[in-house]
Amino acid sequence: MKRLKSTPKHDGFRMPGEFEKHAGTYIIWPQRPDNWRNGAKPAQKVFAEVANVIAKYEPITILVNQDQYINARNMVGPKVRVVEMSNNDSWVRDSGPSFVVNDKGTVRAVDWGFNAYGGLIEGIYYPWDFDDQLGGKIAELEAVDSYDAGDFILEGGSIHVDGEGTAMVTAECLLAPDRNPHLTKDQIEKKLKDYLNVEKVLWVPRGVYGDIDTNGHIDNMCNFVKPGEVVLAWTDNQDDPQYERSIEAYNYLSKETDAKGRKLVIHKLSCPSPIVITKEESEGVDSVDGTLPRMEGDRMAGSYVNYYTGNGFVALPVFGDPNDKKAIRLLKKLYPGRKIETVYAREILLGGGNIHCITQQVPKGNGK
């Protein structure tokens, strides 16, 4: 397949909204014992559950290292396709490509630079060489050409698009000094406009409190339900450090308009009560130099916003929290045409993300 040095904007390709029709979904099998407790066995069960849920609605592929191939094949259902691909960790939203389409239905990939959320400064694992190759490799697997974004570092979870010219990011992440310190904010915005083919970038100041793995990815904080309409991670508890972050984002978004000049409708999606790592959970994680440790008492960035939108469904993480029901109720209202599928996802959160972080959609092109 071809490596393209031009840009999607130049060639008339755009990144569709996640809520648009998919050709399928990718997931990467979790395995590293210095991030996933108890040899990743509890996480593997939950990833398999997520895969089986998605398989009910659209084609899904799980990518897996050679040494876990047979185990993964045996743990997921027969509708799931299992394909070998070397990886360092299982965040395909961030290490994988973003896909773009044109009006003729041709699909291409954007292969971003990846440095494990901060490289040698604040990266959360080392090395990340296999993960940096995933963008190009998944493009080949899909048999599509890919745009080479060169050394521009970007995780897919740090952007959302409405498919109609608007992208949304957090300044906390995109301006972090361990991503693209050689670029100004304007230069970064230009890159987003070129590679996502958007006219406007909304810069939410910060992500969810406690999201130190990713420096506050937007995909845990705010998501487009459809053009002109977002959900925002919320709390009414003024004693919670999340409060000022939610208020700040609400105020910012309330005053902004999108690329089409629309005011945004903002739906508040209340977070679960603070979730902290237990002693037992912490002790299940191997200590490895260069990997972010998971310590007892650390607060994880629990948020319902980290859901995945697919063909006819939403895969929503739940936590056994009283707010689970509220989240389900709100999403049922916001997604009338889709089944709300819940997965008890504490294990994914313990690893540093949630359902949106572990999935990557391929938009539907012609003939797919």
Next chain:
Amino acid sequence: MKRLKSTPKHDGFRMPGEFEKHAGTYIIWPQRPDNWRNGAKPAQKVFAEVANVIAKYEPITILVNQDQYINARNMVGPKVRVVEMSNNDSWVRDSGPSFVVNDKGTVRAVDWGFNAYGGLIEGIYYPWDFDDQLGGKIAELEAVDSYDAGDFILEGGSIHVDGEGTAMVTAECLLAPDRNPHLTKDQIEKKLKDYLNVEKVLWVPRGVYGDIDTNGHIDNMCNFVKPGEVVLAWTDNQDDPQYERSIEAYNYLSKETDAKGRKLVIHKLSCPSPIVITKEESEGVDSVDGTLPRMEGDRMAGSYVNYYTGNGFVALPVFGDPNDKKAIRLLKKLYPGRKIETVYAREILLGGGNIHCITQQVPKGNGK
């Protein structure tokens, strides 16, 4: 994807002739320095050439180990898809699956057992664990279900089918004591009938002289041009040990009929002059315990029959031999609708096979 315990015969699936329409082709990237001289660099150039030739006519995928991925991607043309898949050597004809189809155009794979041409008795490399997994893995990559042939050892190069009920094998290979010693000839024939869905098996006594790697695979000796018509590796030189093998096969095939009761039309395809390994070529191969050595003066099993038939083309190995022209002329006559594409293939022969051995077709099903 599903693992099926039934058989293609039971489910109404058959293996099509190679000359029927393809969805695409697989190749595995060569790399092991104990088989491919000079760090496999000369072989990689030839494999890339074969891939680029095939890419002109149908989709092609090269499977490659992680550590050679970037090198392979850079060495082949942009029309070739490069996908990571762990392997021990590059004979996808033999280690990969055979594909079967039904009348509705559904494609499935047959995942044979593989023991590197003889396991711990006479296998030509060790270990072969990755190669034994290729059948199931390539089926997943194709997103098709696969028949699990269990511990029945079979290399794809040891069979040819006419797509109309006839299979052709050599007794030299299929009855070798290092393949399925626990099965009688009748039991082996039953397996072939069940998994290829054929009614008749033609047992050519022996393969090409010098083909000790494979114990005389049929695909170097005899091939179906179409139902009722074969080409046979030939020599008129009575001093050549190949002579008695060609005569023996000719006599056998002359007296046989195929599954439809047809007498076979046999075309003699004269072999190149004997090809032996030079001192320099031998010295380029690493010595490794457990791998068949490539010694100076060894005669390689050179044969034009080891060609690959694809959509609108035949990929024919040539050797810089006077018989090259005769082979091209005959195949042009036999394949009037196809372009005869030649590749100088001494490097593949030095590794123990040729173009047919390094390719595996996926038949065209519905929607492909």
